[in-house]
Amino acid sequence: MAHITLNQYLQQVLEAIESRDGAFCAEMMSFKHPHVANPRLQLSSPEEKCQQLLEPPYDEMVAAHLRALPIMFAVTLDLRIFANNAEQQLQSKGKGKVGDMLEKAAEQLMSCFRVCASDNRAGIDDSKKWGMLFLINQLFKIYFKINKLHLCKPLIRAIDSSNLKDDYSTAQRVTYKYYVGRKAMFDSDFKQAEEYLSFSFTHCHRSCQRNKRLILIYLLPVKMLLGHMPTHQLLKKYDLMQFADVTKAVSEGNLLLLNEALVKHETFFIRCGIFLILEKLKIITYRNLFKKVYHLLKTHQLPLDAFLVALKMMKVDDVDIDEVQCILANLIYMGHIKGYISHQHQKLVVSKQNPFPPLSSVS
């Protein structure tokens, strides 16, 4: 449907009209049908072609539909791109507050959005509500760029409460879940983030390598925080070898390697906005390191000194026994270790059963 020619499209409409297939005809005129994504149907003057094949009043109706499709998409897309360019121009000239142009663009889009969202008059097929997800995705792009993520909340609420949310095109839903997933990451809601980003990744079209890679950049840290390390193959396939050292360091409990890896690819991680999340992996790395100590000593009463030695082996020199206790206390509080610290005996006493619960089971 996304690849048929204009002729084929019009033939189908004609057939539908002649065979009195109202339902199919309605689909061909609606926004939710995949044909809207077809660039071949987005003509500037479809009237002639329509007149050739269809009789009035259908020729006008279809022409109007074809006209309108690209307008909404193009206007909103252009507006955002224009704002982006204006932003860049202003930045290169050093004038104006960063984000001003994009904010203004966002304001315009919001008013379009309000029109769509409040469209209760037309029937479901004609409803402007179909434009909602597209607009929301555009707004998300802007809010992320100008770093005003809190503005995403009302939009998310609007979609959640809409009964159309599962009926939008896959492409739009992939984009939507990508942004909602990133927002969840930002809010430290990692289980949700994993759900959204995974959906986005699996449903992203195989041919969109670039988009799949983009989604992966955010999905990987989330999965790692939940204890799932990516394979080398995956990283190689999507050209994300920056994560290779990080992965290795975390699973081995190697704090030294982790710090080195974060510094080495700092610019990349900061630009993608995942540097802060990756720093959270430190706690997981501590947990993995201490789990190794537990396995080595094979006892349930672990001397605190052992942890200190392990850390010093990882070249973490500026930590003393008090900080070790604090790190352990934090791991216990978070549920990564089941046990307690006895300051008097200078020992960590762990539970005989499952003292280091699997990462995925810990929120």
Added chain:
Amino acid sequence: MTYNCMTTGDQSELSSWHVTSVQSLSTRPMNKTAMSNARHQSRRGRGHRQKEPGRANRDQLEEQKAEDSVPCGTCMTMCPVCELRQREAQNRLHRFEMVTGTERDRLPRADASRAVKEYSRPAAGKDSTRASDLRPPSVLLNTVCYLVDEIAASSTFQPWTEVYSFVFDRLRSVRQDMIIQRVSGPDCVAVLEKSVRFLLYSSYRLCGQQLQYFDPRINDTHLQECLSWLLESYRDGKHQHQEEYQALSLLYNLGSAEAIQHVLELPERIRSSSAVQLALAVSRAHMERNPVRLLRLAQRLDFIQVCAVHRHLLRCRRDLLLLYSHGHSSRNCRYPLQRLARLLFLKDTLAAELCQVHGVNVTGDWVNFSKSSFTDAASGDVQCRRMHEPLGDEQWNGPADSVIHACV
């Protein structure tokens, strides 16, 4: 399917866009020829009727002056003469603006050398752009120096809550003048830096005061405004004190992912400065939830940095008690109070008090942690003040001088 709103909407939206983008490019008053060229181009593009060349140029210049003129102040005193006379006549002078000796008169006299323009809410019908009422940047900077160095940092004026209220209001008026005149550049930066210093200091000194004298939320709002304006101004050109203020901003907003991300994106030169590195280290300790480390690092902060971060330290201490309540939770184990106090960087008695407030059991010199007995305290402010340096009112004026003067 009707898309009227969008088809007509987009047209006017886009055309108004063109005009706005040109105007906003001239946030700084550009010279007339440059401006007239820009407008000329945008007009040509939209096929305007061609007038006679001579008349067209003159008309354009006139329009320009009216549309693009930015108010430019001419008032060379801290308070416009007009306002001074009015307030004197209406007995609306502040104590600090009166000629000494006339304070108790029926109508105190205004001291023109000490009167400062007060903040007034913008209102319909009120023209706030009269040049004679606006102070140019150089005067604004002098005003701020007077307010901060002569009034706030001086020990003559008591009580300090009154000093705060006066200086706060007058600084607000300075910022208002800056906004109306769209001031930017080194003068703007200097004014903002001094304002930030004052507001940070105030947040520490007046912490815990009654709401009628000091509202931490209002102080915070203004402080955040100044900080974001200041950080925005830093994007242009080089600024001597940038590292210090980037660090202060990060410390004040400890825990904010946006603030950290902003610092991470700063140029290498600034990011690697000792002030910013220390602030980042504190921030990292906060993110990893390592209060032991955080409180230790906090000892290396200078006074104004402590002012910036102090409101987070109370929560940090509470976190330590929370973590230890879980990590050391055992009926039979005991933890030495003295050691805990050292970790908290508090006196033993104060540490014991903090424990009590949070349901942590203390008997004599020993603490018994239990995850089920930890509780969250009610209000934070009163307690915060108790954790501060134990300085009496008289002793405050020492630090104030050096702290606030620090930025020349």
